[in-house]
Amino acid sequence: MLLGTEIHLTPGDPGQEQFSISDLSQEFDVTTRAIRFYEDEGLLEPRRKGRRRVYTVRDRVRLKLILRGKRLGFSLSEIGDIITMYDSEPGEAGQLHYFINKISARRTVLKQQRDDIDVTLNELDAIDKQCRKTLARLP
Amino acid sequence: MLLGTEIHLTPGDPGQEQFSISDLSQEFDVTTRAIRFYEDEGLLEPRRKGRRRVYTVRDRVRLKLILRGKRLGFSLSEIGDIITMYDSEPGEAGQLHYFINKISARRTVLKQQRDDIDVTLNELDAIDKQCRKTLARLP
DNA sequence: TGTTAAATTGACGTTTACGTAAACGGAAAT
DNA sequence: ATTTCCGTTTACGTAAACGTCAATTTAACA
Structure with a gap:
């Protein structure tokens, strides 16, 4: 069974639960390079299927938070702090x-x-x- | 007559009309290097007395606009555009x-x-x- | 009037946030 | 099966916004 077919069951599905890097890239109009860079900086940590990145709904939310932070002029480091607040477990x-x-x-x-x-x-x-x-x- | 005494008639005076670069630097907590850089970028153009920069009340307002723009995450180029709007003569x-x-x-x-x-x-x-x-x- | 203290002009260095290109590995389509 | 994408890694490049000297000049003060 091919892995790719699992990822792209229904491309554009509103209830989609897995995303490829280009899915997110297109949806939010941000380059794949930038998305990978955010990962390098510790702001995203998608699962992998083999070498390929697989983003969950939660990763997608994180990316939205990152982009919102950027619109407000925050540095990636500051955005990281903010995301940490959201993620904090009691x-x-x-x-x-x-x-x-x-x-x-x-x-x-x-x-x-x-x-x-x-x-x-x-x-x-x-x-x-x-x-x-x-x-x-x-x- | 010394030029400096004209600039620093009453240091800290609320009705002060001329400012040295360190006056502004201290008042707004920004380095002199940054202030000169804004000038290099065309956002400020203070008069000169000899080689020394002399900032007017108008220059000071401009600096405030620059810093406000920075707080909002705008680039110096964008800030330049905004200042141009403020300056526009009919x-x-x-x-x-x-x-x-x-x-x-x-x-x-x-x-x-x-x-x-x-x-x-x-x-x-x-x-x-x-x-x-x-x-x-x-x- | 000599001595600090402040200001100026280069010039090079640095950080942040990616862009861009090369080289390779799988996956999808024909 | 093979071309054609899409994705990955690695590495170098870059623009913006200053920081940080160093060398001089000028000003203020004792």
């Missing part, structure tokens, strides 16, 4: 305090970013209106 | 349409970022609560 008290502090710090950054965004959006809004106003007074 | 119709489109595109990105931030904040909130809950059940 451990000992020290670990939990550590995570709570990490989460708090991250939230501070995110809130600052949101403030920056709001300010910028308002300013761009004003500039946009000014442009349209000027435009309306032209021939 | 020009001809073509220019105005061009800017309006640029602004629109930038707003789309900013809104996506804000959504990403909101989602992330909510998720971190949930994780935080989970952590505290687990903590409360420990010795």
